[in-house]
Amino acid sequence: xxxxxxxxxxxxxxxxxxxxxxxxxxxxxxxGCRGIAHYLExxxxxxxxxxxxxxxxxxxxxxxxxxxxxxxATAYTHRIPLTGxxxxxxxxxxxxxxxxxxxxxxxxxxxxxxxxxxxxxxxxWRLGSSPIAPMLRRIDQQLxxxxxxxxxxxxxxxxxxxxxxxxxxxxxxxxxxxxxVAFVVRGNLAPDFLRSIAENALAGLPNSxxxxxxxxxxxxEASDQRLDLFVREVKATRRSIVMRKxxxxxxxxxxxxLAAVTVLNHLLGSRLPGxxxxxVVEQKKIANEQIAASLSxxxxxxxxxDLRTDVAEGIDAAQIEAAMGAFLSEAPRLAPSARNIxxxxxxxxxxARETEKAPERVYPQLVQWLAAGRSFADFRTMPExxxxxxxxxxxxxxxxxxxxxxxxxxxxxxxxxxxx
Amino acid sequence: MxxxxxxxxxxxxxxxxxxAQVLWRAADHVTPSGLAFRYVQxxxxxxxxxxxxxxxxxxxxxxxGKGIAVFGPALVMQxxxxxxxxxxxxxVKDTQGQMYIxxxxxxxxxxxxxxxxxxxxxxxxxxxxxSNPAMDPARLEDxxxxxxxxxxxxxxxxxxxxxxxxxxxxxEDSPILGWTKDDPYHFTGTSLAEIExxxxxxxxxxxxxxxxxxxxxxxxxxxxxxxxxxxxxxxxNELPAPVFPRKAAKDAVLIEADVPQTxxxxxxxxxFDRGLDQTIALLAARALQxxxxxxxxxxxxxxxxxxxxxxxxxxxxxxxxxxxxxxxDRAIEALDTMRKEHQKFLADGLSQNELDSERQRLRTEFDExxxxxxxxxxxxxxxxxxxxxxxxxxxxxxxxxALTLVEVNAGVKKGLAxxxxxxxxxxxxxxxxxxFCVIKAVEDVKTCPNIR
Numbered sequence: 001x002x003x004x005x006x007x008x009x010x011x012x013x014x015x016x017x018x019x020x021x022x023x024x025x026x027x028x029x030x031x032g033c034r035g036i037a038h039y040l041e042x043x044x045x046x047x048x049x050x051x052x053x054x055x056x057x058x059x060x061x062x063x064x065x066x067x068x069x070x071x072x073a074t075a076y077t078h079r080i081p082l083t084g085x086x087x088x089x090x091x092x093x094x095x096x097x098x099x100x101x102x103x104x105x106x107x108x109x110x111x112x113x114x115x116x117x118x119x120x121x122x123x124x125w126r127l128g129s130s131p132i133a134p135m136l137r138r139i140d141q142q143l144x145x146x147x148x149x150x151x152x153x154x155x156x157x158x159x160x161x162x163x164x165x166x167x168x169x170x171x172x173x174x175x176x177x178x179x180x181v182a183f184v185v186r187g188n189l190a191p192d193f194l195r196s197i198a199e200n201a202l203a204g205l206p207n208s209x210x211x212x213x214x215x216x217x218x219x220x221e222a223s224d225q226r227l228d229l230f231v232r233e234v235k236a237t238r239r240s241i242v243m244r245k246x247x248x249x250x251x252x253x254x255x256x257x258l259a260a261v262t263v264l265n266h267l268l269g270s271r272l273p274g275x276x277x278x279x280v281v282e283q284k285k286i287a288n289e290q291i292a293a294s295l296s297x298x299x300x301x302x303x304x305x306d307l308r309t310d311v312a313e314g315i316d317a318a319q320i321e322a323a324m325g326a327f328l329s330e331a332p333r334l335a336p337s338a339r340n341i342x343x344x345x346x347x348x349x350x351x352a353r354e355t356e357k358a359p360e361r362v363y364p365q366l367v368q369w370l371a372a373g374r375s376f377a378d379f380r381t382m383p384e385x386x387x388x389x390x391x392x393x394x395x396x397x398x399x400x401x402x403x404x405x406x407x408x409x410x411x412x413x414x415x416x417x418x419x420x
Numbered sequence: 421m422x423x424x425x426x427x428x429x430x431x432x433x434x435x436x437x438x439x440a441q442v443l444w445r446a447a448d449h450v451t452p453s454g455l456a457f458r459y460v461q462x463x464x465x466x467x468x469x470x471x472x473x474x475x476x477x478x479x480x481x482x483x484x485g486k487g488i489a490v491f492g493p494a495l496v497m498q499x500x501x502x503x504x505x506x507x508x509x510x511x512v513k514d515t516q517g518q519m520y521i522x523x524x525x526x527x528x529x530x531x532x533x534x535x536x537x538x539x540x541x542x543x544x545x546x547x548x549x550x551s552n553p554a555m556d557p558a559r560l561e562d563x564x565x566x567x568x569x570x571x572x573x574x575x576x577x578x579x580x581x582x583x584x585x586x587x588x589x590x591x592e593d594s595p596i597l598g599w600t601k602d603d604p605y606h607f608t609g610t611s612l613a614e615i616e617x618x619x620x621x622x623x624x625x626x627x628x629x630x631x632x633x634x635x636x637x638x639x640x641x642x643x644x645x646x647x648x649x650x651x652x653x654x655x656x657n658e659l660p661a662p663v664f665p666r667k668a669a670k671d672a673v674l675i676e677a678d679v680p681q682t683x684x685x686x687x688x689x690x691x692f693d694r695g696l697d698q699t700i701a702l703l704a705a706r707a708l709q710x711x712x713x714x715x716x717x718x719x720x721x722x723x724x725x726x727x728x729x730x731x732x733x734x735x736x737x738x739x740x741x742x743x744x745x746x747x748x749d750r751a752i753e754a755l756d757t758m759r760k761e762h763q764k765f766l767a768d769g770l771s772q773n774e775l776d777s778e779r780q781r782l783r784t785e786f787d788e789x790x791x792x793x794x795x796x797x798x799x800x801x802x803x804x805x806x807x808x809x810x811x812x813x814x815x816x817x818x819x820x821x822a823l824t825l826v827e828v829n830a831g832v833k834k835g836l837a838x839x840x841x842x843x844x845x846x847x848x849x850x851x852x853x854x855x856f857c858v859i860k861a862v863e864d865v866k867t868c869p870n871i872r
Contacts, residue, residue: 012787012791013788014783014784014787014788015784015787015788061773061776061777061780062776062777062778062779062780062781062783062784063777064781079784081780081781081783081784083780083783084780113721114718114721115721117721117722117747118717118721118723118724120747121681121721121722121723121724121745121746121747122724124680124681124745124747125681125723125724125725125745128679128680128681129576129577129578129679129680131573131576234678235576236573237569237572237573237576238569238572238573270509270510270513271505271506271509271510272506272510277506278506282506287558287562289562289566290566310566310569312562312565312566312569313565313568313569314565343510343514346514347513347514347516350516350535351516354466354516354535357466358466360788360791
């Protein structure tokens with residue numbers, strides 16, 4: 001049975017928030033990520049017509065619309081003020097639009113070309129002036145060894161120029177089916193009210209679909225290796241170092257892994273013993289404050305540890321890089337104390353509980369949760385999993401930081417500095 | 421019939437439904453120690469918040485004032501004397517709250533908020549650092565290095581570069597010109613002694629403006645405010661009204677740079693006054709932004725985004741500007757389009773549809789914002805700075821709803837018609853624009869006619 005409509009009741013909202021989340025992103029493109037999913041995101045929303053024709057996005061006074069694409073999902077988001085607006089009519093029009101978009105739809109040549117140009121401008125706007133983006137991209141390509149989870153959803157410039165409506169239609173035909181989407185709504189609405197509208201709107205859509213195998217779900221087969229990349233970047237005025245490591249552990253239950261990652265991120269982002277900041281600044285006495293560490297879960301048992309710094313003037317970049325490397329190699333002895341783990345566990349729990357009280361925070365969290373392909377049934381169980389994160393689990397992660405894995409280090413240098 | 425799973429039903433306990441009216445009332449009070457404050461109790465608020473500030477303009481009148489404005493507050497927030505800085509940072513994080521001090525050309529502002537059960541701890545931490553900060557000279561050097569590196573890198577961003585050139589079109593040669601441009605000399609020489617002078621001059625109970633919001637009773641809030649400021653000195657310096665020498669430049673300047681897109685920035689000082697004028701300015705900017713998006717993005721395909729905005733560098737008057745980063749091969753056409761749309765907007769004003777749409781959007785943002793006590797306290801503080809009555813914020817929806825198209829368009833004409841508009845372009849060499857003073861570095865703009 002397809003269960004795809006979710007409501008976050010918010011009695012204080014004077015608007016409706018509406019998102020359609022398609023569980024397919026650039027990592028699911030056949031033949032590897034070229035930016036097709038993102039290009040399709042643009043095409044879906046293109047062709048605004050205030051007359052509300054079925055092939056155009058309906059407009060409402062004061063409405064805000066946008067879309068976003070990741071490696072795993074594509075989403076379409078709208079906020080509709082309700083002053084002077086009938087919520088039933090507004091929801092019916094939005095659902096009608098997306099029901100039409102979940103079936104083959106017209107993309108004319110003018111829109112095809114225009115949106116290709118706009119995507120190109122978005123690429124230049126987001127990445128063109130960034131001194132570090134090209135290096136980050138190379139790091140991800142090397143780290144993931146060609147796996148699509150290491151690609152960037154916007155694609156490369158030459159790939160964007162080559163995108164066609166046929167590419168978009170093929171991706172659409174593979175993934176834009178009711179069983180593969182979720183509608184998430186937030187507003188001052190009763191569940192039965194929304195249910196009735198959604199059921200009527202979605203009734204005509206097929207309840208099942210044969211989805212292709214997901215390239216994003218293929219295990220990342222990146223061999224244990226260490227790679228160092230250097231680039232002199234004309235746009236850079238300072239040195240930056242990014243170190244990314246794929247860390248493997250024995251896979252466990254998804255919620256347990258996510259809870260551990262949450263607590264670890266509080267630890268890694270802190271200045272407590274066990275954090276990168278403490279190790280570099282306090283223990284190694286290197287006065288370089290712009291330093292950060294974070295951890296994310298990529299697949300069951302596979303995690304990405306990210307360490308990065310902008311090197312302050314007068315600081316030896318090689319010394320900092322060595323310290324960051326030492327953080328990894330010495331991680332087992334740096335594992336935080338039980339007292340600090342408990343402190344971070346409390347902090348994680350407090351944050352989760354504060355979020356639960358606020359529908360405006362629950363809503364985006366739920367959207368991200370569903371976009372990651374996670375089960376709705378698990379959504380509100382995070383606090384109990386946070387309670388159960390053990391000192392031994394944290395210690396196991398710190399042991400894994402120093403263990404085998406694929407490590408790629410990228411150093412960006414301003415043009416006047418030679419490669420060290 | 422398709423079955424939907426029971427949707428997540430997230431029900432907050434007995435809340436007032438959404439209403440056209442703001443359901444709270446702010447009022448002015450005095451704490452036991454004699455500090456005046458404006459307060460609104462929000463029984464369902466999830467945080468308790470105090471926002472405060474001084475209308476000082478202290479730093480902006482000094483030759484290296486921005487350094488004082490950046491490093492002074494940052495040093496105060498490093499933690500109190502005698503404390504371990506890392507522990508201070510972690511103790512603040514444990515409160516699930518935030519605290520800050522910052523300086524603008526006209527104000528020094530600060531605030532603290534945290535969930536009610538943790539607010540006492542947050543308050544204590546903030547009070548100790550506010551009244552007795554460590555002010556470590558070694559930290560000043562770290563902050564200086566990091567900031568100088570950041571502003572050097574930022575100048576590679578086309579919009580930042582355009583803004584720095586544009587500052588020469590807005591200001592006479594004065595400290596505020598260097599402030600707006602982030603001139604490095606503002607930061608290289610700033611000393612701890614100068615920062616201490618600022619602290620003694622400004623951070624006192626004299627001239628302190630305070631607003632608060634949250635679930636606490638007004639009596640509890642009064643005690644919290646007294647606790648926060650108990651150790652502030654009673655007086656600081658006399659703070660004369662700051663002077664900001666503006667100029668009305670109509671110049672067109674092009675700075676050559678190796679950029680992936682052409683940056684087009686147009687703007688100038690408006691004649692919008694405070695209060696309702698600035699609401700009209702905001703509605704106007706948003707309506708024009710929608711037009712620019714339609715013309716530049718949807719019709720021309722030249723850009724991903726275009727913006728029109730009200731820029732309150734100083735509270736009054738504000739700058740009204742438009743900008744977009746566009747494809748090089750469509751840049752000349754894009755500039756022409758922006759100029760035409762701007763002129764058309766000045767001539768015709770908003771349509772009724774545009775007013776209705778932007779009014780809705782603004783109202784929605786307001787409604788969403790006033791759910792959060794820190795945002796409410798922030799609005800109350802702004803109203804206090806402007807000398808507005810206690811009910812000024814809660815009656816904003818009524819004023820917004822009452823605006824007619826005739827009033828709005830009269831306001832647009834008053835605010836913009838006849839004002840000078842300068843244009844700054846950042847583009848590669850040989851971009852093909854005519855009628856521009858072409859320069860290669862920001863300081864070269866002084867060689868352009870009419871610009872010192």
